[in-house]
Amino acid sequence: MTAYIIRRLLFLIFVLFGVSVLIFGLLMTFSPERRAAVYVTTPQQAKDIPKLVKQYGLNDPVPIQYARWVKEVASGNLGWSLVAARPVAKAFWSYFPTTLELNLLASPLVIIVGIWLGTLAGVHRDTWIDHGTRIGAIVGWSLPTFLFALVLLMIFYGYYGLFPPGIISSDTSLWVINNPDKFTRYTGMYTIDGILNGHLWVTWDALNHLVLPVLTQVIVVVALLMRVMRSGMLEELSRDYVITAKAKGADAHTINIKHARKNALIPVITVAGQLVALSMEGSIAVEVVFSRQGMGWWLAHSATQLDMPVLMSVCMFIGVVFVLSNLIIDIMYAYIDPRIQLQ
């Protein structure tokens, strides 16, 4: 087990190296002048571009530039973000909590709802519950996240005046900025900071802004989980041990919940990595539409403003998160199903 984890961590280094080469190669498609323009902040500096190209060695051979870039990144200098008007590393810490907050609330809901509905559909195969959830899953799968988010915003915010977009209302945000002694930003997440500081109304305000984003995220991601859970249940319910349990007189609840569902959870874990990727992609659309300044919002805005240092750092970061979460999933896999031997 330990050897396996060490090997996977070494694999992570390999993947990161690969991702960095890949992304750096993409950056190199820009002309040196264009890359120099990243360092220019005022129109007067524009004439300095040839000087900058020389100063930063942007015309050097690619491997030398790559080595220099890796050295910079290793020393914590990730470059300057145009969108955030701050160094990338600093901007990261102001955007990351927003995305984490969204997913901390959405993921448990996705898991609970997905497993529950999937089990229900599997147990009540070919009844209206099954057909209903299946149709729901296909329609949910066909809904583009950004469009669904816009429609929710239109109905709830536009028509009923509920659940405004943004992270927090401007009054609250002003109050927080003006009262640094009363409100410390421990985590950067308003919901948790509100509880930690004893100002529950801040938490309430933040939650109010989170209802629609979380709802969007859950509906878009849950479809996949539901479908895998359903087919897992169908497969398990046709196994011999279910017949044995029935013959021994076990009631339906025991068979479904204690026997079949436990085993049906195993295939679910194989798509867990896909669920993580879906959540990451979902966060981009959700944050863009609800104008929540998180990682996804930052990424989308950096893309439209050709902010390459940000795109590179975010790709690297997401690569780390994704590979680590896949490692955790694999370890969980071995833990839940003792038949699986990691090697």
Added chain:
Amino acid sequence: MEATLPTKKEHPRWRELKFTLYRIFRNPSAILGFSLLLFFLGVAVAAPHLAPPKFEHAPYQMPHKGYSPTPKPPSAANIFGTSSGQYDIYYGIVWGARTAFKIGLFVVGFAGIIGISLGVIAGYFGGWFDELLMRFVDIVWSIPLLVLAMTIVVAFGRGLENIMLALALVEWRWYVRVIRSEVIKLRGQEFVEAAKLMGVSDIKIIFRHILPNSIYPVLIMASMDMGSMVISASFMSFVGLGAPKGYADWGQMVALARNYIVGPPDDPLKFWYTIFFPGISIILFVLAWNLIGDALRDAFDPKLRRR
């Protein structure tokens, strides 16, 4: 001498295909999916007749009268209304259907051809090529589709063509993985071994025995992908990475509607048409492909097939 009964002897592959088609069209979701698809196909093919372009050389450019940012409701002249910038929504929907097919067919076709050919070679021959390819796939696999595709679009430059190219350059990894695992399963089976012993060439084995037996999961995936690639492309257009303003593209039309989803306080849903028509087009187009993919999955599922 031999008295044979006049039975019609069908080729087994033909019989199998007929059985598959029967299974597909027994499924109501397939009928709905194919009807929707036919509808969009009709709209896309008949686009020059349904909405004659103003300028022959630029049919994808949506015509607009004036530059007023406020959308106008459906009228006799603009049956679906106009969006911000006075672009005719009906025209955009009709030509946008062509754009959607272009995106889906190009991305899935390109990704499918790269993925299938690399995956079959890697799976069938194995060796260093397989090892190298799969490690490369591991690397690209660690970044979600949308993130990597957006980065590639930024590197190549904005535009619908680059969005399509970027999506194809990311999506092929799925096809490699799926077909490779199918090929590996088949590689060791007796009928392939037998063909090899009889001296059939590798190319012939691949095209005669390996591909026909491993293509079904890829077909299901390709069908679902047609929808999800259109979603991803329309999101990138929506963000502003797509074609220049005024191009008939559903994602961009949603972007034009974005500032008008909430109308004036006395009539908050005043501009519903700006988002409704492009939105429903995207959803139904994607739904069509997903319904077909779902029906294919049921029809090809060996566990359910002969029951």
